[in-house]
Amino acid sequence: MTTTDSAAQRPSCEVPAAAPGMPAAQRTRAQLADGREIFFFDDAPRRRTVQDRREISRPVGGNEMRYDPLLREWVAIAAARQHRTHLPATEECPLCPSTPERATEVPQDQYDVVVFENRFPSFRGDIPIPEDLLSTTTAAQETAGLRQPGSGRCEVVCFTDQHSSALAQVSLRRMRTVLDAWADRTAAMLAEPGVEQVYCFENRGEEIGVTLNHPHGQIYGYPFITPRTRTLLDSAADFRARRGADLFTEILAGEVADGRRIVARTEHWTAFVPAWARWPVELHIYPHRAVQRLPELTDAERDDFAALYLDLLRRGDALFDGPLPYISGWQQAPASAEPGLMRLHLQLFSIRRAQNKLKYLAGSESGMGVFINDIAPEETARRLVAIGPQTAESGSATPTDTEETR
DSSP: EEEOOOOOOOOOOOOOOOOOOOOEEEEEEETTTOOEEEEEESSSSSOOOOOOOOOOOOOOOOOOOOOOEEEEEEEEGGGGGGOOOSSOOOOGGSBBBBBSSSSBBBOOOOEEEEEEESSSSSOOOOOOOTTTTGGGOOOHHTTTTOOOEOOBBEEEEEOSSSSOOOGGOOOHHHHHHHHHHHHHHHHHHTTSTTTOEEEEEESSSTTTTTSSOOSSSEOOOOOOOHHHHHHHHHHHHHHHHHHOOOOHHHHHHHHHHOOOOOOOOOOOOEEOOOTOOOOEEEOOOEEEEESSSSGGOOOOHHHHHHHHHHHHHHHHHHHTTSSSOEEEEOOOOOTTOTTOOOOOHHHHHHSEETTTTEOOOOOIIIIOOOOOOOOOHHHHHHHHHHHOOGGGGGGOOOOOOOOGGO
């Protein structure tokens, strides 16, 4: 990662050597008017002078965590988020570049990919959860809901400065820059005090509940291991103890051997619909190499993923008449995870089950955590395979981030 920032040096992440491919993105670090950090990731070398002339301040307080003793899970309380911007008009979008007439969250007239601290974060602060919290409190305190500062970090990732675009429509070069940004911020967040796990994700579509339509995602730095990840780690450890094998390796090998749910396979990655898919549309993307976190990916693996992911996003948009609403996120090993237990992978799922039907989490799913899928995973995989590879050249998408369109 080429960088022009002057931040303190962080612990390095060892990256295996790879064959030359697309160059890494260039990063420029700056500060917004209220002290939040902002990072510009450029497809090619570019000199940036960043100055935020707004007179703004960060919302004060409101970040807290409370412990649920029934489920043994933390719940974040972030009252300030109730007042965040909600579906503004295009001309009022805070994620578009600034203009002489209107200053936004991005103090530049153009950008490729930009990452900045969320003004209305779910988690904020650097106070870790005490390891002896449960053993040093009383039963009455625990059942009343133990409280801790809502520490951690939340960032916004804008994939393009084109408001009406989508991640599925960006160029291959831009997708690689997005992946570089995810990897860079993962390494940086894991070095932050109070951050235990990093989650890079995208919510796409008003059906999902997005509050800003500009193409963007988020990165959360949690101060604890999330419930889903804890279950994955426990399952992997149990499988290793019982079977003497790696759970993720065996899942991938089994899907490849079966073949019915494989959607796409490249030199370094395999995309498949899991046999136990919970959602009408659900894809898992596994690297062939046992990688724990994004910063460990080689240049060749990053280039390969960029092409595969764009293909899959475009196939998703071709499933129905219109853009596919989805949630997509990276499962990475937490900082304290046993080495080699977790394998990096991406999960993408959609609530759309038919052209005019959505999958709602009703009584069984929300109340009991038992999912009911109305579509066989093999059928979803068959439809995605039948669509065929989708590239910009095939006419399925038009890149909106090239110099020619600016």
